[in-house]
Amino acid sequence: MAHIGKSVALNDPAYIHETAYIYGKVTIGKDVTIWPYAVMRAEMHEIVIGERTNIQDFVMIHVGGTTPTIVGANCSITHHVTLHGCTIGDDCLIGINATIMDGAVIGANSIVAGHTIVTENAVFPENSIIAGVPAKLIKTKDNSAANRMNAEFYYQNGLRYAKGADRM
Numbered sequence: 001m002a003h004i005g006k007s008v009a010l011n012d013p014a015y016i017h018e019t020a021y022i023y024g025k026v027t028i029g030k031d032v033t034i035w036p037y038a039v040m041r042a043e044m045h046e047i048v049i050g051e052r053t054n055i056q057d058f059v060m061i062h063v064g065g066t067t068p069t070i071v072g073a074n075c076s077i078t079h080h081v082t083l084h085g086c087t088i089g090d091d092c093l094i095g096i097n098a099t100i101m102d103g104a105v106i107g108a109n110s111i112v113a114g115h116t117i118v119t120e121n122a123v124f125p126e127n128s129i130i131a132g133v134p135a136k137l138i139k140t141k142d143n144s145a146a147n148r149m150n151a152e153f154y155y156q157n158g159l160r161y162a163k164g165a166d167r168m
Contacts, residue, residue, distance in 0.1 A: 002034075015158030024063075029053065029073065033158030042069070050075065050090065054154035059083070064102030072108065074151040086118070089126065091144040091151075106130070109144040 002016045005023035013032040016022075020034045024042030028034070029051040038059045040047050045063035049055065050073035057079045063069055064085015071077065072090035079096045086100040089108030094100065096114040103121035106112060110124060113131035124130050129139040160168070 014155055015162045017161075031155055033154050033161075035059075045069075045085070047071075052151055052155050053077065054151060054158070056081075056154070067102050074148045076147065076150045076154060078114075091147045093143065093147045093150055109142050109147065111143050111147070113138075 002018050002020040007025050008022050009027045011028060012030045013028050016034045017036045019036045020038045022040045025046040026040050026042050027048045029049055031052040032049050033054045035055060035057045037057055038055045040061040042063050045068040047061055047063060047069045049071050052073055053071055053075040055077050059077050059081045061069055061083045067085035069083050069085055071088045072092065074091045075088055076093045078094060081094050082099045085102035086104040088094065088106045089110065091109045092106055094112045095116065098112045098114060098116045100106065100118040101120045104118045105123045107124055107126035107128055109126050110128040110130060112118065116131050116135045117133045118135040122135060124137060127140050127142045128137050129141060131138050
């Protein structure tokens with residue numbers, strides 16, 4: 001069984017892996033999937049995970065000193081990502097091992113490339129492709145369709161896992 005604290009609100013997630021650790025004021029939306037060794041802690045502020053978003057293996061989500069962490073609907077937060085007191089819009093994909101820091105805002109329909117570091121209070125508009133250390137806007141493009149397809153894949157995969165099927 002996953003380690004889920006008493007203040008966590010579960011709104012019919014599709015799948016939560018037994019190794020997930022979720023504590024504090026955390027709201028998990030409908031049809032969310034949370035994969036192995038994901039950790040969420042919200043001691044001071046809150047964490048909100050939007051509907052049909054996937055939180056993949058080894059993701060760390062924490063609140064900032066003065067900011068909550070809000071993740072929109074239909075997002076993919078991929079392996080080893082760290083979200084710390086930031087806001088992620090709907091239909092975003094955050095690439096492997098990216099870090100997004102306190103007060104940062106990623107607009108809807110965006111992609112943050114793997115290994116990118118988004119510094120404190122950086123703001124990127126909708127439809128951004130973001131990369132680098134520190135993060136920079138590389139291109140503007142509506143990525144919502146591709147990002148939603150990725151989120152749908154993880155939702156369907158989560159439904160299979162919830163039934164005990166870990167192979168397609």
